[in-house]
Amino acid sequence: MKCLTQELMVDYMEDKLSPEHRRKLEQHFEHCKHCQRQLEQWVDELEEAGKALVEEPLSEDLDRRIISALPAHPVKMLHRAADTRQLPIWKKRSLDIMKKTTIAAATLAVVISGGMMYSPTFSTYVNGVFASSPTNKAEPVGVAGNGLLTRLGDDGIEEAAKKGFLQTPNASVADQGFTLTVHEVVADPFRICILTSIKDKSNKKESHWDAYQEGQITIKDKQGNVLHSSTEKGALKWGLTGKGTGKGVNEDGPYMELVHDLSSLNGGKGLPDELIVAFDIKKIGETNGNWQLEVPVDLKKAKAATKTYAVNKSYTTPQGLKLDVKQITFAPTGVELVVDRNTKEMEYSFELVDEHGSVLGAWAPGFIYGKDGERKNLMSDPRRSKWRPSEEIGESVRDFHYFQPIDETKNMILRLGPVYKQEPAAFQAKLDLAKLEKAPVTVEEQGNRYTFQHEKNQADEPDHYIVRVEATIGNGTAPMNPLSTFGVITDESGKKYDSAFLNDERKYENGQLHINGGLLLKGVKKLPKELIISYDKKYTEHHDAKWEVPIQTGK
Template sequence: MQDDNELVRLVLGGNQQAYARLVDKYKGRIFAHLYRMIGQRQDAQDLAQEVFTKAYFKLDTFHLDGNFSAWLYRVAANHCLDELRRRKQTVKTLGEEVELIDAKTPEDELLQKEQQQLLLRQMKGLEEEYRSVLVLRYIDQLSYKEISKALELPTTTVQMRPIEREKSCEKAWKKGGLPYMKCHKSDQLKPYFDGKLSSLESAELEQHVDSCISCQVELVRLMEGTPEAEEWLAEELLSPHFTELVMGDIARQAKSMNRKNTWRKRSLDIMKKTAIAVAGLAAAVTFGTMVSPTFANYVNSLFHTINQADGGMKNAAVEGYVQEVNKKVSDKGITVTVKEVLADPTRNALILEIVDQDGKKLDFKAREYETSFTLTDKNGKDLNPEGDGWARKKYGDYMLVKKDLYHLFTGAEEVPDEITVGFEFSKIMQTEGSWKLEIPIDMKKAKEVAKTVVINQEYTSPQGVVIKLDNIITVPSSSLLTLQTDWNEQRNEEYRKLIAEKGWNDAPEGPRKEIGLTDGERMQHYLTSYDLAYEILDEKGNLIAGRDDTMFHALNGIEKNRVENTRQGNGDSEGRGMAWWDGFTPFTGHEKVIFKLHSIYLNEPASFEAKIALDEWSKEPVVVENSGSTFTFSKFHLKKSDEEEMIGGYKWDDKGGIIEFEATLPKDIVYITEWKAKDETGKVYRVSMNNGDAEYTRSKDGRVQIKSALFIDGLERQPKELTITYGIQQHQYRDGNWEVPIQLEK
C-alpha cells in the first residue's frame, strides 16, 4: 500500500485520483477535529471540504520528507481558527453529541466517552487558542511535539499556555464516568467486540441490541476509538459524496484561477446547490416521472440536510418524496412534533423533534423512553400485526423512526395508496405520560415512479449453493435487489454425511442440563452458515455498488453504496434457504447494469494444531507450519488482574493468557475461528482472537495475512506447554463465473 508521501508525489505529478485517496483516508479525522472545534455538524463538514480543497492547492509547500497528517492538521487548525475569529465567537460545548465522533489519530486511541464529556464541559468558553491545544492534546491525542508542528508554535508555548486549565481538566477526567441505566445483556458487548463470543452468541446479541435502547447506548460508548467507529464516522456523519464534492470544488477552483474575477464563497454555495437541483431533476426523469421539486422543498428538508441520512434518503428528498408534517402532541410539559415523513414503497421514515416547555430540545438518546408503533391502511387494517421491525436512532437534534416495508408486500403495487403510522410515547426521559399521534402518509406518487425489473435468473455454484436473482425494485430511496439462496440436494447430502462421520449429532434428547450448545451443535451452526459477495457494474465495467459479507471488507474492496439497514435475510427451518433484500443508493442514470458474482464463503472444518513449549518461546519466536497455515507466535503474557491493561498493543481487562502472533493463512482461506488451548495437564481453555484490532491484509500471492493476539480465558499460571488449535476456517470460492446483464427501464 502506498504511503501518504508517495500519494502526494503522485498528486504533484498530476494524478488527482491519488488526492481522492488521501481525502478518503483523512476525512473522518479532520471532520471530527473541526466538529469539536466549531460545534455544528454541517459547518464542520463545510469547513472540512474547504480544508481539503485548500490543502490541495498548498501541496507544493509540503516537504516530501515530512509528516503529511501533521501538516494536514495544521491546515485544518489554522483554517478553523480563522473562521472562529471571523465569527468572533467562542466554540460551543458539544455535550452528548461527542458520542458520535471518532477522531482517532494513527498512533493513539481516543479517550473514553465519559472522559471526553467531562473534559469538553471544562473547556466551555475558552479562547480559541486554548481550546485548539486542548482538543488536539486530549481528544485527538497528539503529542506536544505534534501539536507544535500542527499549530506552528514553540513546544514550550504549547505546554505552558493552557497548563492551569489542563490541570482542572485532568482532575475532572480522573473522577470517572457518568451514570446510565444498563441492561443485563450489555455486559456481553465488550466480549462481542473482543471476539470472545461464539458466532451463535454474537448473532443472539445482535438481535437483542436491535431492539434494546440501553444496549444501543452502551454500544455507541464502546465503539468510541475503534476502527469500526472511524469507518462509521466517514460513512454516516459525512455526506456519502464528500470526496466527490471536494474533487468538484478543486476542479471548479482550478478553472476559476484562469479567470480574472474570483468567486465569493456565497456564490460557490449557490452554484453548488443549483448543481444539486439539476442533478435531482435528472434523476426524476430517469425514474420516468417529472417530479420538479422546488428548490426550497428539498434543500431545507431535514432528510437532505442532516448528515446521518443515507444516500438513498437524500436522493428521495431531492426528488420531492419527503412530506412536511409538523403535527405535534403535548403532555407533562413535553412536546413531540413529527417534522417530516419519507414516503417510499420499501420503507417509511419519520423525523421527530422532542422539546420541553421552554422549547429546549431534549437529548432522548442517552435516556430511557418507551414507545409503541402501529402501521395500518386507511380502513384501519393492521399491516404489521406483530408490531416489530421499527428502528429508532438519534438523527442530529432529532429522532428518526424507520420501518422497512419490503418484507410486508411482494411488490410496490401492493402497498396501499395511503398508510398511517401511529405511535405512542408512554415515557420520555424520566417523565411518564401519553404522547399519541397518527400520521397519514400519501404513497401514491412514490408508487407511481417505482420500477420493477424482473430478472428471474438462477445459478448453482460448483459447491452446490443455489442463487436466484428475482428482481430489482427501484424506488426514490433505493434500488432493492431481491434474491434467494439455498443448497442443492447434493450439498445437503454431503453435509449430513459429514455430521454423521464426525459424531456431531449430539443434541440432547431430553431437557438440557446445561445452558449452551454442545460441540456438535456449534459445528452444525458454523457449517450451515454461508455468505456471498457480488458486484454491480455499469456498462463499462465500473463498480457502482457491491455487497461483501466477509468480516474484513478491505480484503476485497467491493462493498459500496449500501443503503442503511435495508439488507435483511429470512431463513428456512434448517437455515440454508434464505431470502434477501439488498438495498443500494438508486441506480439512476444507468440504463443497464451487470450483476457479477464475486465470491461464495463457506465454513469448513479445520485441523490446525501448534504445540509450543513455553521455555523455548521465551528465547525466540516460535514458527509453526501446519495444515497450510504458517504462524509466528512472538510473545506470551500472563495477565493476573481484571484491571484494564495495554499488552502487546491491545487493551485487555480480564485475567488470562495473551499470545501475540502473525500468520499467513492457506490459499483462499479468509477467516479462522473456534480456537482452543490445552496445557500439559490436559485442561482445555476457551480461546478468542482479537478481531477488533487485528490487521488483515493480502500478500502478493493473494493469501490472507493476520497480525493479532489470542486470549486464553481463565489461564491463571504460565504452563509448561500449550497446544493451540482452531476448528473452523472460512473458504472464499472465486470459481463461480456468473454474470447477469440487467436492462433497467428508462
C-alpha cells in the same frame, strides 16, 4: 353509533379512549353533521378564549411570527391538500380566516405550555374541521426538494426527498415539559426514515436515545392492523442515528433519525397506500410521562414510482453453488436485487457495472476483508450488515441486496466475483493464563498463524477479560477472521464464554490478511487457569466462477 355525549367528547379530547373506540368515534364524526357542528362550536369557544389573550389587533407581521413560533402540527395540518411548494399559507388565505385559525392554534399552544394533557388525535381532528375535510381522509403534507432530510439522510433518502417524496407532518406532543416532534418522513416500499427531535423545558434539543429504544413504535395500516411493533418479542428495533450539529441546520441541538425496513412487512403481500406510525413513549430521561403521537405516512406516490423487472437467470459454480437472479426493483430511496442460492454453506460476491465497466454497486459477505470484500453504494443500516436479512426457503436461501439509487435507464451487468465455501477446520489454542502473562503463545493451522498475548490494559468492566491477538490468514483461507466468525472459547472446566473480537487493525497485503486486535471475553467472574480457543470450520475462497448477467429494464 349514537351521537356523542359530552362525557365521550371530553374523553376523546383527553385521549382516554381505546384505539378501537377512538376509530369508531372518528368514523361517526365523518358522517354526523350534528357532532361536527358541536365540535365547531367548541373550536369557536377556543377562538374566543384566544382573543382574550390578544389586546391589540394582529398585524400581518405578527400573524407570521405567531405562525412560525407555534408547534407546526396545529397549523400545517389545516390544509394538507394544499401545494406547500407554492406561496406561503398567509398569502393564499384571507387575513381574517388566518387570524381565526392562528388564534385557535395559539390557544392550543397556551394549553400545552400550561402543562395540561395534549391530545394529538383531538388536535388533528380540530384542524380537519377547519379545513372542511375529515382527518381520517387527509393526506400527509408533501414538500418537494426542501427539508432537513435533503441534507441529513443517506444518499437514497436525500435523493428521494429532493425528488418530491418528502413528507412534513411536523406533528408534536408535549408532556411534563418535554416535546416530541416528528418533523419529516421519507418512505417507499423498501424503508421508512423519520426525523424527530425531543425538546426540554428550555427549548433545547437532546438525543434521549433510551426514550425511543424503550418506548413503543408501531407501524399499522389505516384500519389499525399492526404490521410491526417495536415491543414484540424478537422484533427488529428501529435503527437510530443522531444527527448532530453541522450542515447548517442543527444549531439548537441534535435530531434523531429513525429508520426501519418496510419491504419485509405484511407477510410479503405488499404495503397499503397509507401507513400510520404510532409513538407511545412513557419516559424521557428520568421523567415519566405520556407522549402518544400518530403520524400518517402516504406511500401511494412512492409505490407508483417503484418499478420491478424480472431477470430469471441461473448459473451453477464449479463448487456446486447454484445462483438464480430473480428480479431487480428501482424505488425512490434505492435498488433491490433478489438472488436465490441453493445452500447456506456457500456465499458469493458480485458487482453491478455499467457498459463502460464503472462499478455502480458491489456486494460481498460482511466477514470478508481486503479487495474482494469491497461493498460499494450499499443501503446502510446502523443495526446490521444487510438492510434486510436473508430468508431461508427449505434448504435454499433468498438474499435481498439493497443499494443506494442507481439510474434505472443505465445498461447494467451483474458480474459474479469470488465464491466462498465452508470447509472443515481443526484449530485449537490452549492458553495457560499465568504463563501468558510472561510470554506470548503462537499457534498455526493450515497456513493461518495466531499469536496470543496478555493484555496489560484490561477492560473497565470487572467481568470482562481481553487477550491480545495478532493473526496472519494464509492463502488457503478466505480473507476473513475465523475466530470472530466461528470461534468458541471455553475454560478447563468446559464453561463457554460469550466473546467478541475487537479489531484494531486490518491490512490486506500480498494476498494475505493481517489482523491485530483483542479477543474480549464476557462474564468472567473469576479468571480461569486455562482458556481453550478453537474453531472447527472456515471459508475458502474460489475465483473460478465466470458469469455475467445483463440487467434489462426495458428502457
